[in-house]
Amino acid sequence: xxxxxxxxxxxxxxxxxxxxxxxxxxxxxxxxxxxxxxxxxxxxxxxxxxxxxxxxxxxxxxxxxxxxxxxxxxxxxxxxxxxxxxxxxxxxxxxxxxxxxxxxxxxxxxxxxxxxxxxxxxxxxxxxxxxxxxxxxxxxxxxxxxxxxxxxxxxxxxxxxxxxxxxxxxxxxxxxxxxxxxxxxxxxxxxxxxxxxxxxxxxxxxxxxx
Numbered sequence: 001x002x003x004x005x006x007x008x009x010x011x012x013x014x015x016x017x018x019x020x021x022x023x024x025x026x027x028x029x030x031x032x033x034x035x036x037x038x039x040x041x042x043x044x045x046x047x048x049x050x051x052x053x054x055x056x057x058x059x060x061x062x063x064x065x066x067x068x069x070x071x072x073x074x075x076x077x078x079x080x081x082x083x084x085x086x087x088x089x090x091x092x093x094x095x096x097x098x099x100x101x102x103x104x105x106x107x108x109x110x111x112x113x114x115x116x117x118x119x120x121x122x123x124x125x126x127x128x129x130x131x132x133x134x135x136x137x138x139x140x141x142x143x144x145x146x147x148x149x150x151x152x153x154x155x156x157x158x159x160x161x162x163x164x165x166x167x168x169x170x171x172x173x174x175x176x177x178x179x180x181x182x183x184x185x186x187x188x189x190x191x192x193x194x195x196x197x198x199x200x201x202x203x204x205x206x207x208x209x210x
Contacts, residue, residue, distance in 0.1 A: 047071050066090025079103050083124065098126030115139045133157035146170045165189025178202050 040057045049061035053072030056062045063072035081093035085104030088094050095104035109119035113128035117139030120129055130139035134157070148160035152171030155161045162171035166189065180192035184203030187193045194203035
């Protein structure tokens, strides 16, 4: 059976048959109390004590500082590993994805958060919280509330990059290299919609009234 360890000084007084530990710990370490137990130099522990633990009587280990458990197998981390971290060795935590720092107390987002996003833990999972004008796992996607039509791409909040032949905040204005005549309207790149009395690629021809 394991015994509490001390965070600071341990005084051990040994006689031929007795060993007594007196423990005093800091505010962040496990606390022990004065305890006495019989030390048997012929004791056997099976399985054996690990991490420099001492077999003090049959199948009872006295663990060295930083370890606990019946065979001193398990490491202690103080403060405890946070956010699901696992204590690998005294004072060393293995942190789950999304957390870092010596005790897994820091939230980390793989690749960081862009464009003013803030890395935070939501239900134990790290994620970027994005400003209102950005979206995506890293806040990498700009938001255009007006939308980008006709193949346009939102490249900055509220700003579309338009393909050739289109203009406007939402890429909604067609461009005709030659103007549409006689009241015609440009409805797609270089394509005019003509008034009833006119025809031609740019509405330049007046229809025959006969």
